[in-house]
Amino acid sequence: MSTLRFDVPASFVVFLVSVPLSLGVAAVAGAPLIAGLIAAVVGGVVAGALGGSRFQVSGAATGLPVVVAGLVDQFGWPATAAITAAAGVLQILFGVGKMGRLALSLSPAVVRGMLAGIGLTIVFGQLHVVLGGTADGEVLVNLGQLPRQLVNPVWGAVLVGAVTVAVMVLWPKVPRGNMIPAPLVAVVAATAVSAVSMTVAIPTVSLPDNPLSGLSLPQIPSGGVAAIGLAVLTVALVASMESVLSAVAIDKMHTGPRADLDRELIGQGAANIVSGALGGFPISGGIARGSTNIAAGARSRASVILQGIWTALFVLLLANVLELIPMAALAGVLIVVGARLVHAGQLRNLKLHGELAVYGATVLGVVAFGLLEGVAIGLAVAMVRALYRLTHTTVHVKQWPDGWRVDVGGSLVFLGVGKLVRALRQIPPGEQVSLRLHIDFMDHAAFEAIDDWRAGYENRGGLVEVDEVHDTFYSRARKGEPGRRKTVLLRTPPFRRWRDWLPEPRKPVVDGALEYERMTAPLVRPFLAELAEQGxxxxxxxxxxxxxxxxxxxxxxxxxxxxxxxxxxxxxxxxxxxxxxxxxxxxxxxxxxxxxxxxxxxxxxxxxxxxxxxxxxxxxxxxxxxxxxxxxxxxxxxxxxxxxxxxxxxxxxxxxxxxxxxxxxxxxxxxxxxxxxxxxxxxxxxxxxxxxxxxxxxxxxxxxxxxxxx
Incomplete structure (x- = not known):
């Protein structure tokens, strides 16, 4: 009863969204349009039945058009289908090897940058289609040719594209408009405009008279083993990452059991094997289809499987209806979808967390060089940032009435030894020095530098007291028992009483405020700045x-x-x-x-x-x-x-x-x-x-x- 009441209507809504998206993704990649529909059918039935997410709807991978376009140019479509099937085998191995959660360790800035890069790539390519031209597989080529296309547009295609974009943007604002998906309304409206007002013919969806005869069975790719292996790995990694991240995002939209990410990879792999064997497009889970499924009231995976069945019946029995859809309408849908992947509103949060450079490097890398290269560039920048943060050391030297105090914070490793030693050498000889270590790790190079300086300074008549606030790395190292891991738990409370640390003469309020400025203010400043603006x-x-x-x-x-x-x-x-x-x-x-x-x-x-x-x-x-x-x-x-x-x-x-x-x-x-x-x-x-x-x-x-x- 639950399936009949909730899942059947939800499956039909998802089917209406899936068809134009599948056709549009295939069109972007230069693949046969029937390949996108095959992916929609197989993604729904196979991935829906075997995957680890109850509500994720799989179909033609929206993150792979750029990659697939390059594979089609390099190997041809039949060989690309074989690469898809091989990638499916690799995905199953990922799932069996319990690698599903590894994708979650990817920096969020890289993921957002990757999606933004994909979005910009789609937008730049589909602008050509809306203007009446054709999109190239290279983003930089599309950008270079865009001015010429703007000078000589096909106004019929421009009108259809503009209607599509307008409906996509405005329909969600219509009261109870969410009862009918915006992509469906946009495509229907644009198709109607094209049918009643166009005096100039514009390209429409083209399907074989007999869809089954248009199937392109896979062929073994010709070329070097390294090139083929890289292609298989690229498709498997991107499809897996998109599927896992989408499953996690969809989990946040419902209160039921969480997705089994390893099982999801196995289901996605099986679907790609079947899709590739039938000449279909690479498959992955998608947030747009999954969120539509939940919003439509789905209660189980039955809705996911049924939408694949509706797609198959529609293609076999009503293919002529699909051929009325203008290509500019599909391009308009994808322009809006691509633009929404950019999420410009996240830039402020990324800036506050110091991740803007990682995001920007990933976006530029994806746009300029391709998806895999862009992600690699973003990861490299993220690793450099992480290395800097992990090894960054702060050193503050201040003279007090009874001597000198040196505060050292962060991780004290060999990369920060030079900075520390230079600061220590500024202290005049013969003074009383309090060296306070607020550190979560100390390597051997740092220990030797501190110990050598301490011995030399005390030999020249000075006195050095080492105060370890969070852990006892220095003391243990002197005993021959150095710590080998970063501190996880604080050994002291998250505060200290004034009488425990203030020097003589004591000025509790002033000295406490200075301590806050030095140690706490940098940590809370981003939060307080946000609160100051938001109230x-x-x-x-x-x-x-x-x-x-x-x-x-x-x-x-x-x-x-x-x-x-x-x-x-x-x-x-x-x-x-x-x-x-x-x-x-x-x-x-x-x-x-x-x-x-x-x-x-x-x-x-x-x-x-x-x-x-x-x-x-x-x-x-x-x-x-x-x-x-x-x-x-x-x-x-x-x-x-x-x-x-x-x-x-x-x-x-x-x-x-x-x-x-x-x-x-x-x-x-x-x-x-x-x-x-x-x-x-x-x-x-x-x-x-x-x-x-x-x-x-x-x-x-x-x-x-x-x-x-x-």
Whole structure:
């Protein structure tokens, strides 16, 4: 019943998208158009049945037209079909060898650059078709010939292409337009325009009168073994990478079981063997078809298999309908598809992460030299960047009243030894030097450089103290037990108290700020710069005590922009409308709920609370501001009347303050509408553990229940 209700309609929608895409991909590569349809049929039935992804729809590989075009020029189409089948065998070996997840280790900047390069290649080629010409297999040739094509366009083809592009762009904005796929609407509209208004004939899809007679069976390629092997490897790698990455992307669109990537490679390999044997185009999974399948409501792989069957029936029985489609219409579809592969909006994120050079090198490499060469160039640049990051060392030398301090950060290997030694030699002789190593690795060359400098400096009357912050590479090396791996876990907390590291004379605020500027600011600057532009969108209002031992961001693992925090003595929330109400707390609550639309408010108490001790003992001075403020905990004290248990009072106080929150109209309204949750939390200082507070029994709930907060 589920198949009939959901998968059958979804399969028909995907079929309508798959046919024009398959024809367009084959046209770009200079392959027989029937080859693209064969790939659509085989990809649906074979890869759909055997693959590891339930919703990925396979067909003519959108990432391979440039590669296939080169193979057709070099070997001819029948030999290219044989190369496709051989690539399928290699893909099966990839899957059996559990290599599916290796593709995920590819730098995202390289992947995005590869897709952008493919997109630009498609756009530059298909512009010629929209202008009434034909596309060349070489991108640079297409670019060189484009000005001449612009001067002498075929206006009928231009009109058809323009209609196609306009519909592709505007149709998704039509209310409920997603019920019918944009490529289908665009091709139908462009075909109708061509049929009713064209006085000049323009090229249309051309299929054999008998499609089966147009099958081109594979032939063994003629040429050098190295050239053939490279061709097989290229098709296998690109098709595998496109399929695996698409499967991972499609997994993010549904909540069902994740794709088995190794099985997906085996299914893709089997499909390419069959497609190549029938003279079809190379096959891979595609995000466009898969996302359409999910959006159409598919529930199982039955929709994927059925769309392949619909394609076969359509080609065999209604091929004459396909021949009405103008080539310019297919080109228009592919121009939009290619343009969307560029994703210019990602450039800002790539720049923030220092990956723009990798992206740009990959794009230029794909456009100028080809897909494989472009990816290789991008990987080379990425490896150089990674090597720089892994071996980059920061050295800061500063004079203090009691001597000199040298801070070294990063990975300390032989490539950074020269920089370190030059900095150390700037220190005058006879001084007291604190060498602080904030490093995650030290090789033998770095150890020898530091140890030799230390021995020489101390021989000249100086004193050197080596302080290792994260690991003990230097100390262990002196004992003959050097560390051979990078540090994974910190051996110290993610902070240090002022009294543990500040030199004499101590200036805690100034020196602490300088330490932040030196060590922390470079790490958080990209995040804060983004928040400065976008504004704050915190997910919780965190009301807690002003106790210096309670660090909200530390105990909730939150960072900049995550938490809107209010701290006061005793984590108290004055009842709304009372004369002693502190307006700043009320203002913060209303701002958080009404302006920031925060979905969660947390009231967090803690053990060993001085405010609760004062409430229980009645030790605050009557008439003082503190005494007036602590009156907001009177109801909490009343609930534990007859006990002197401070910790019980602290837990009960959390529950009382949650009740006080509900006296605010904004809070009541948001909670009633399901937009807001109130959560009680408790931090045990001695255990360094966080608990939830059950408001019904005023009891603590173990940490594992924190997952329910969201």
């Amino acid at each position: 704050q969108r915190p997910q919780q209002l965190f009301i807690t005590c002003a106790d210096s031992r309670v660090l909200p961001n530390l105990i909730t693992s939150t960072g900049p922009g995550d938490q809107f925090c209010v701290r006061n003595i005793g984590n108290l929330v004055p009842v709304h409308g009372r004369s002693e109400e502190d307006s700043s707390v009320g203002a913060a609550i209303e701002f958080a709920v009404d302006v920031l639309a925060i979905p969660t408010i947390v009231v967090c108490g803690h053990s060993h609370c001085g405010a609760m001790k004062a409430v229980l003992a009645g030790s605050s001075e009557p008439g003082s501001r503190l005494h007036s403020w602590l009156r907001n905990a009177t109801s909490s004290l009343a609930r534990v009347d007859g006990t002197d248990d401070v910790e019980r009072l602290a837990v009960t106080n959390v529950v009382e303050q949650l009740g006080n929150l509900r006296t605010y109209p904004s809070v009541r309204l948001a909670e009633r509408q399901g937009r807001l949750r109130l959560v009680g939390m408790y931090f045990n200082l001695s255990e360094a553990r966080v608990y939830l507070v059950d408001p019904v029994g005023c009891v603590l709930v173990p940490l594992q229940s924190l997952e329910s907060i969201g």
